[in-house]
Amino acid sequence: MAEQNLTTAQTQLRQHFAQLVAQNKLVHAYLFAGPQGVGKKALALWVAQGIFCEAVQAGIPCGRCNECRRIAEHNHPDVVEIVPDGLSIKVDQIRFLKAEFTKSGVESRRKVFIIQEAERMTNGAANSLLKFLEEPSGDVTAFLLSANTSQILPTILSRCQLIELPRLPKEQLQQQLIQNGIGAKQARILANMTESVPAAEQLQANEHFDSLVKLTQQWFNMVIRHDPMAFVLVQSKLMPEIVGRDERELCLQLVMLLARDLLLQHLGQDEEVVFTETSIETLGTVETARLVTAVELVLKQSRSLMVNVSFQTILEKLTLRLMDLYTPGTGSR
Numbered sequence: 652m653a654e655q656n657l658t659t660a661q662t663q664l665r666q667h668f669a670q671l672v673a674q675n676k677l678v679h680a681y682l683f684a685g686p687q688g689v690g691k692k693a694l695a696l697w698v699a700q701g702i703f704c705e706a707v708q709a710g711i712p713c714g715r716c717n718e719c720r721r722i723a724e725h726n727h728p729d730v731v732e733i734v735p736d737g738l739s740i741k742v743d744q745i746r747f748l749k750a751e752f753t754k755s756g757v758e759s760r761r762k763v764f765i766i767q768e769a770e771r772m773t774n775g776a777a778n779s780l781l782k783f784l785e786e787p788s789g790d791v792t793a794f795l796l797s798a799n800t801s802q803i804l805p806t807i808l809s810r811c812q813l814i815e816l817p818r819l820p821k822e823q824l825q826q827q828l829i830q831n832g833i834g835a836k837q838a839r840i841l842a843n844m845t846e847s848v849p850a851a852e853q854l855q856a857n858e859h860f861d862s863l864v865k866l867t868q869q870w871f872n873m874v875i876r877h878d879p880m881a882f883v884l885v886q887s888k889l890m891p892e893i894v895g896r897d898e899r900e901l902c903l904q905l906v907m908l909l910a911r912d913l914l915l916q917h918l919g920q921d922e923e924v925v926f927t928e929t930s931i932e933t934l935g936t937v938e939t940a941r942l943v944t945a946v947e948l949v950l951k952q953s954r955s956l957m958v959n960v961s962f963q964t965i966l967e968k969l970t971l972r973l974m975d976l977y978t979p980g981t982g983s984r
């Protein structure tokens with residue numbers, strides 16, 4: 652609930668909701684959509700504080716009164732939060748919620764409920780909630796939060812006002828990671844691979860992350876020099892680091908950034924480049940089309956992760972195809 656570090660978009664959304672609170676114009680149900688870590692829950696709690704705050708000013712909560720503090724501590728009887736129980740939100744959880752709200756107001760008539768990861772509602776839970784949204788009893792505001800709105804039943808969607816929370820701008824994410832103590836270079840890589848601070852920190856916490864960054868870059872540099880040792884590196888160094896699906900995705904994402912870097916350097920957009928040590932100079936003149944094809948090729952490989960192809964085979968194919976695409980002297984200028 653910290654006030655600092657709000658993005659422009661987050662500030663604007665708060666202003667918008669403060670106005671609605673002040674004018675008593677909140678609708679019954681909102682769906683906050685956006686990737687993990689963009690502040691969906693913080694916004695919902697902030698609006699809830701605005702509703703209950705004892706010293707609210709123009710819809711803006713004081714953040715210090717008893718009501719504000721209890722909401723921040725998730726300990727307010729009229730602000731009920733539902734999180735998935737295991738993998739899903741079950742019908743019993745929604746029934747509990749409804750029971751809470753049919754009890755005449757514990758402390759006031761106002762009620763707020765917040766459903767996190769709303770896409771995880773079972774069909775039973777969603778249908779139960781739907782009835783509730785159709786005939787809300789009393790003064791209820793619902794916040795459904797989701798990073799995957801495509802998985803929410805259309806009937807639920809149609810009952811909610813959709814509010815999209817945009818992802819953090821890359822530079823801002825990078826700055827925030829640096830403030831959290833992550834080195835500048837790593838912060839730049841992470842900001843290009845994820846959409847939020849928690850997602851970046853989670854990625855960085857992967858014990859294979861550092862070695863994968865180092866080895867993938869090493870492998871890529873061999874590929875652009877057409878060094879056949881690239882194949883050995885795949886087998887002897889890279890593969891042992893790739894223990895599961897997360898590492899497979901991570902590795903291909905890094906290859907993607909490296910291939911994109913070459914293209915960016917070629918186009919003279921050097922300020923966007925992530926891995927500055929990997930230089931297009933090594934390549935000499937290569938046609939733009941080939942650099943674009945290389946990026947597309949890596950993208951296509953990411954999709955083939957879905958099917959059951961050995962990752963070593965994927966990397967070996969990539970090594971061959973990229974060596975072919977990155978053939979110097981093919982540029983016509």
Ligand SMILES: [Zn+2]
Nearest residue numbers: 704713716719
């Ligand atoms: Zn307050």
